[in-house]
Amino acid sequence: MRMNPKAHEPDSLPAPGPAALAQSEALVAQIRAELDANGGWLPFDRYMERALYAPGLGYYSGGAMKFGRRAEDGSDFVTAPELSPLFAATLARPIAETLAASGTRAVMEFGAGTGKLAAGLLNELAAQGVEFDTYSIVDLSGELRERQRATIEADAPALAAKVRWLDALPERFEGVVIGNEVLDAMPVRLFARGDEEWQERGVTWRDGALTFEDRPVGTTADMAFLDSLDVEGDYVAETHEAAFAFTRTICTMLERGAAFFIDYGFPRHEYYHAQRAQGTLMCHYRHRAHGDPFLYPGLQDITAHVEFTGVAEAAVDTGADLLGYTSQARFLLNAGITDALGDLDPSDIKRYLPAANAVQKLLSEAEMGELFKVIAFSRGIDEGIAAFARGDRSHSL
Template sequence: MTTLPAASADALAISQRLVHAIQAEIRQRGGWMPFSRYMELALYAPGLGYYAAGSRKLGAAGDFTTAPEMSALFGRALARQLAELLPQTANILYEFGAGTGKLAIDILSELQALNALPERYCIVDLSPDLIERQQHNIRQALPHLAERVQWLDQLPEQLDGVIIGNEVLDAMPCELIHWTPEPQQRGVALDGEHFVWADRAIEDPQLLQLAQAIEPRHNDYLSEISPANIGFIHTLAQKLARGAVLLLDYGFPAAEYYHPQRHMGTLIGHYRHHTVDDPFFLPGLMDLTCHVDFSAAAQAGIDAGLDLIGYTTQAQFLINAGITQLLEQLDPADAAAYLPHAAAIQKLLSPSEMGELFKAIGFGKGVSIDWSGFLRGDRCYTL
């Protein structure tokens, strides 16, 4: 068994406070809470949750590394796609879950080089800690553009622009469903002071309908459903008067997501660059995530009136957007500058790394359906 890095005494104290808060809510609820609520508290409880406390989350010193942290060429390639779309809108860019601000920095830098800067770059994030880092990093890297960047604590009533989200859907609280073979909702109860699993009949009509529509073909099957993903896409669609939505994340179409061989689901924890199967491990200090059901995401967009523009692998999208040409612009003789980007692109594009598991999905309303990112290799037929 891998020995996980020890947490500091201060971090352990925060985790213990969160444990006590979750325990208290379980007792208030009569001894049980749905897993989605546990995940919401573990990630977002004010001052205590993983994304709401001050722990370092991204990069080599954090718990996981995202594509923007690996190479500026990721954001620069996305910017080429965004440059095609922004002029068809009110020229406002919205980013959800902006991490350290690295993606915003790279996108704005490339858009400036393309003479295609947005009027405003609006960031929507739930983490006070990350917002503070975003503000610092953007001011340091792009002082002349910092005034274009705004932080929103709620969405405007109407959106006219381009929306981008990298690894946003996977961080939304999911429901755990246990088919035996009838679907039941898995939740969290207490055995003394310890969190334990407990299944109950599904009471929510929407969740029951979603669960009954899935036929896992396995008598003891555990997986996730994300009403939060569906609700998020519905909200964007309702507010989007004109524009585009581009989401990148890891996941599968429904046929792969609920394949009989994937009978234990996709829920996983990330702690200091280790994967952890136990979601009750150090609440508040570990990221919790589940893969995205892109069939459900696509259907949510279509049901809400959006045009489904395309769906493909991250590798294909980035290649279509010109990431390999951007690499070719670097001087291979300058090994210190070239080799890290070349190694990062290998990870971003390789089928055995991020290239195949990560996907890109695009929606539009009142904009052209011809996006360069989906020009070749579109996989909408798999949804």
């Protein structure tokens, strides 16, 4: 969870250890070789892909800690499932409802982090008496797969046999797909407007370091989209081709059931707002946020807010139905998170007070409640579900 991060100057951030720094330097060497092979310039989405996913060296494919509560444990950010087990307990309710409504018996999670969400969902679905056959996890990181396996075996040992890790997507899937903070980690392209002219912002090597370099926009389609934005003066914008392609792939694969994506972002008319002139690209390192994507490549997270209108268009273009779109706060309230909190004994202060504080962070407009959204797509489900019954914002996309 990149929740309400405090921005820092890059030179105020802690330095990595020798082994981590060597990993980052090896990745930079690979990126320099690719720059040399491509005339000295790469579009930013290619750089972001390498920085996050280069085999063995990228942020998500390497061995960095990533998920945790404090910088001292070597982590960079905390996600909602790590923040409170009530997140998984509540999300299990719309998942159970969707499995029943679609007559399906499988769950698939993308980017399962430490496995906390998977373990929590497995336990809660079993507690609700939901019968399901498999819980599949898709994650590129071998290190994270091992953490997930250990977490599930420790927290949900009776259900660990239902879990499998996939190296490739099936052509067809029936069940429920979950992606919590997955879309924000998809590579984005960058475009910069100055002197009344748009250019594509890419990456080059200059003066002994990776840095930005702008070049003319390459296609008429890109230029037409950029010229359609109602902005003036200097402006930086991301486009989300990778996230849209991922959404199309998932919704094409989905034969029956639903796909839920939880992430931070805005519909298009808010995303490309005139006041959001610096874009939304942000980096996260040791629980601190900053704006330099070239600091320690492979050792820090690089993200951008999600443009949910394009995500919805990509899904609907495959023939999937828009099941709902709302804030995380409204979704969790509709799904019964306050009931889940109410099941705890308020007199047990040591347990209840941290749980209540965590729920407040999940729901508060100043924390995750408003910035984070939930969007879902479905096939073969005739009725809506309770989690979108009130406060659905599909009309705003």
